[in-house]
Amino acid sequence: MGTVAAHGLCKSFGKVQALDGVTLDVPDGSFFVVLGPSGAGKTTTLRAIAGLEKLDAGSVHLDGRDATGDAPATRDLAMVFQNYALYPRHTVYENIASPLRARRCSSREIAAAVERMSSLLHIERLLQRRPAQLSGGEMQRVALARALVRRPRAFLMDEPLTNLDLKLRVEMRTELTRIHRSLGATVVYVTNDQVEALSMADQVAVLKEGKVQQVGTPTEVYERPANRWVAGFVGSPPISLLACHAEGDRLVGAQGWTLPRPRWTTAQGGRALLLGLRAEDLSVEQCGDASLSGELYGLEPLGDRTVVDVLVGTEILKVKARPTVTGRPGERLSVAVDLDRAHLFDADTGLSLSGAGR
Amino acid sequence: MAVSVDEAVSTGPARDHPPPARRLGGRSRSVLEVALLTVLAVVMLFPVLWMIETSIKENRDVYAVPAEFFGFTVTMDHFKDVFVGPDGGRSALSVAFLNSILVAGASTVLATVLGVPAAWAYSRFAVKAKKDQLFFILSTRFMPPVVVVIPIFLMYRQVGLIDTKLGLILIYAAYNLPFTIWMMKGFVDEVPAEYEDAAMLDGYTRLQAFRRFTLPLLVPGIAATAVFALIFSWNEFVFAIFLTSSDSVRTAPPAIAGLIGGTTVDWGLVAAASVVFALPVLVFAYLVRKHLIAGVTLGAVRR
Numbered sequence: 001m002g003t004v005a006a007h008g009l010c011k012s013f014g015k016v017q018a019l020d021g022v023t024l025d026v027p028d029g030s031f032f033v034v035l036g037p038s039g040a041g042k043t044t045t046l047r048a049i050a051g052l053e054k055l056d057a058g059s060v061h062l063d064g065r066d067a068t069g070d071a072p073a074t075r076d077l078a079m080v081f082q083n084y085a086l087y088p089r090h091t092v093y094e095n096i097a098s099p100l101r102a103r104r105c106s107s108r109e110i111a112a113a114v115e116r117m118s119s120l121l122h123i124e125r126l127l128q129r130r131p132a133q134l135s136g137g138e139m140q141r142v143a144l145a146r147a148l149v150r151r152p153r154a155f156l157m158d159e160p161l162t163n164l165d166l167k168l169r170v171e172m173r174t175e176l177t178r179i180h181r182s183l184g185a186t187v188v189y190v191t192n193d194q195v196e197a198l199s200m201a202d203q204v205a206v207l208k209e210g211k212v213q214q215v216g217t218p219t220e221v222y223e224r225p226a227n228r229w230v231a232g233f234v235g236s237p238p239i240s241l242l243a244c245h246a247e248g249d250r251l252v253g254a255q256g257w258t259l260p261r262p263r264w265t266t267a268q269g270g271r272a273l274l275l276g277l278r279a280e281d282l283s284v285e286q287c288g289d290a291s292l293s294g295e296l297y298g299l300e301p302l303g304d305r306t307v308v309d310v311l312v313g314t315e316i317l318k319v320k321a322r323p324t325v326t327g328r329p330g331e332r333l334s335v336a337v338d339l340d341r342a343h344l345f346d347a348d349t350g351l352s353l354s355g356a357g358r
Numbered sequence: 359m360a361v362s363v364d365e366a367v368s369t370g371p372a373r374d375h376p377p378p379a380r381r382l383g384g385r386s387r388s389v390l391e392v393a394l395l396t397v398l399a400v401v402m403l404f405p406v407l408w409m410i411e412t413s414i415k416e417n418r419d420v421y422a423v424p425a426e427f428f429g430f431t432v433t434m435d436h437f438k439d440v441f442v443g444p445d446g447g448r449s450a451l452s453v454a455f456l457n458s459i460l461v462a463g464a465s466t467v468l469a470t471v472l473g474v475p476a477a478w479a480y481s482r483f484a485v486k487a488k489k490d491q492l493f494f495i496l497s498t499r500f501m502p503p504v505v506v507v508i509p510i511f512l513m514y515r516q517v518g519l520i521d522t523k524l525g526l527i528l529i530y531a532a533y534n535l536p537f538t539i540w541m542m543k544g545f546v547d548e549v550p551a552e553y554e555d556a557a558m559l560d561g562y563t564r565l566q567a568f569r570r571f572t573l574p575l576l577v578p579g580i581a582a583t584a585v586f587a588l589i590f591s592w593n594e595f596v597f598a599i600f601l602t603s604s605d606s607v608r609t610a611p612p613a614i615a616g617l618i619g620g621t622t623v624d625w626g627l628v629a630a631a632s633v634v635f636a637l638p639v640l641v642f643a644y645l646v647r648k649h650l651i652a653g654v655t656l657g658a659v660r661r
Contacts, residue, residue, distance in 0.1 A: 050555075054484075072559050073560075073561045079555075079559045085556040086556075087556070089571075098556075099560040102560045
């Protein structure tokens with residue numbers, strides 16, 4: 001097991017700058033998630049670590065040793081590809097055995113290892129099939145087995161759950177976490193699904209347009225987003241951002257509302273600000289000392305909860321409410337705001353002004 | 359209620375009205391089609407039929423006026439003459455056929471062995487000015503062989519390749535290489551690069567990854583490409599007639615052409631030699647017809 005450190009990775013494809021100084025430090029044994037929208041450079045980052053992508057600049061250190069120019073085969077990493085990349089001509093058995101065959105293990109060792117993996121991932125009865133005869137979930141398990149069959153320095157996983165249906169994805173999420181715990185392996189996991197990131201990660205790196213926006217634990221990324229973009233990307237329903245500015249001890253909204261200025265902010269008066277409010281920190285059902293008024297715009301019932309869209313001026317607030325909430329569009333509402341949990345961002349730079357003391 | 363496509367189409371008011379007369383309707387169209395195809399087939403196949411007939415006619419029947427289509431005496435003498443010389447030994451033509459087999463086979467193998475890895479490299483790697491290079495490679499096919507045959511003749515004379523089988527093999531391989539690279543690049547493009555990526559992470563080198571995981575998937579493409587290259591080399595005439603002269607080196611096309619031109623022409627022998635010459639390609643093309651179609655419709659079908 002080992003550490004993975006990428007420093008200042010730069011890579012461009014033609015005119016597109018895919019990676020723009022990406023730096024990641026993955027500690028030994030951690031489940032490290034790289035989160036970002038499509039086109040953020042997540043896969044390129046992973047491929048750079050694997051040695052499949054020639055870098056324009058930057059270095060990759062594995063276990064503290066510079067491995068930047070090394071061939072993928074010598075890096076001792078295992079990777080699960082987004083489309084699984086199972087060898088179509090080979091049986092499931094041969095697919096799983098492939099990394100061991102490359103290392104010239106004896107066929108007895110191989111048989112034992114494949115058997116162990118197939119029982120761990122419940123694919124014993126698939127061993128003689130070919131990839132074309134497998135369902136998406138089965139292919140995913142085989143791809144995982146091929147990676148897990150040996151004990152590399154680290155596992156690289158490129159959106160391995162994206163092609164699965166929701167139920168299977170939730171199942172495999174739990175399973176992956178379990179496997180990670182039991183192996184104590186270092187995992188670099190790429191996804192665009194924030195639920196995966198928040199639920200599985202020890203650490204999350206949020207990537208956008210080839211730049212790392214923030215690195216931290218899932219709680220840190222969710223509770224203390226470094227900038228408005230991270231705040232907007234992580235969290236569902238997305239955070240509501242309201243334009244405002246500070247005036248003395250008050251926040252004055254561009255839509256005319258006023259709120260007490262939170263004590264924790266470092267925001268200076270006169271600057272254009274964005275007030276970030278998460279749906280669960282707002283309430284239409286109770287009153288607080290700080291509140292905004294608006295009108296009901298729409299209801300999104302989600303079963304376990306209902307998201308209430310409230311129109312404040314021309315901006316929409318997403319408010320989490322109990323599933324029993326009712327109302328008609330146009331109805332006047334008062335929304336209680338938990339200002340202690342609110343976020344402030346500089347409207348120009350997008351950086352958080354929430355201060356470190358919180 | 360679920361309705362199958364057939365039910366949906368065959369019921370309903372639209373059934374009573376004929377479809378808009380975009381084409382000639384139903385039965386009459388198929389009769390016309392068959393008639394036209396028959397005419398076309400006769401026009402296309404007549405020379406072939408005539409060749410086959412001439413090859414099994416006795417010489418006096420060959421020259422009979424009016425020509426006899428049926429009722430002539432069938433003879434296999436011409437075919438014997440193709441392979442057996444007047445002195446009872448091996449004929450010059452049979453040597454030419456052996457030369458053809460060697461030259462076409464070797465040049466095809468050479469073009470494939472060089473072209474497949476080149477196509478893989480052009481498909482997988484970031485090569486500088488890749489498009490320009492590929493265009494340059496293709497552009498060597500733009501000119502007909504006869505344009506370059508004089509300079510090649512002079513060069514071959516300098517290096518002693520004139521009138522050698524090796525010389526023909528090299529020029530055919532060179533001429534087939536651009537085609538092989540282009541066609542194979544299409545096939546390699548269709549094989550996901552991830553197989554090789556996965557293999558490299560499994561611990562194989564790049565070349566091992568190519569050989570073990572990509573190459574087996576390319577076999578149908580290689581077969582199709584090789585057949586096209588083989589047919590070109592087998593049929594090639596211009597280079598062969600300019601660059602070779604002796605009977606021991608000549609391939610079949612110039613050898614057959616050489617039969618015509620004396621005071622009398624043994625048409626029976628020419629026809630029999632032509633039949634023998636055409637057969638291998640026909641048989642071979644038939645055997646690999648599936649791969650040929652895969653090659654011709656490359657990219658049109660999602661696999």
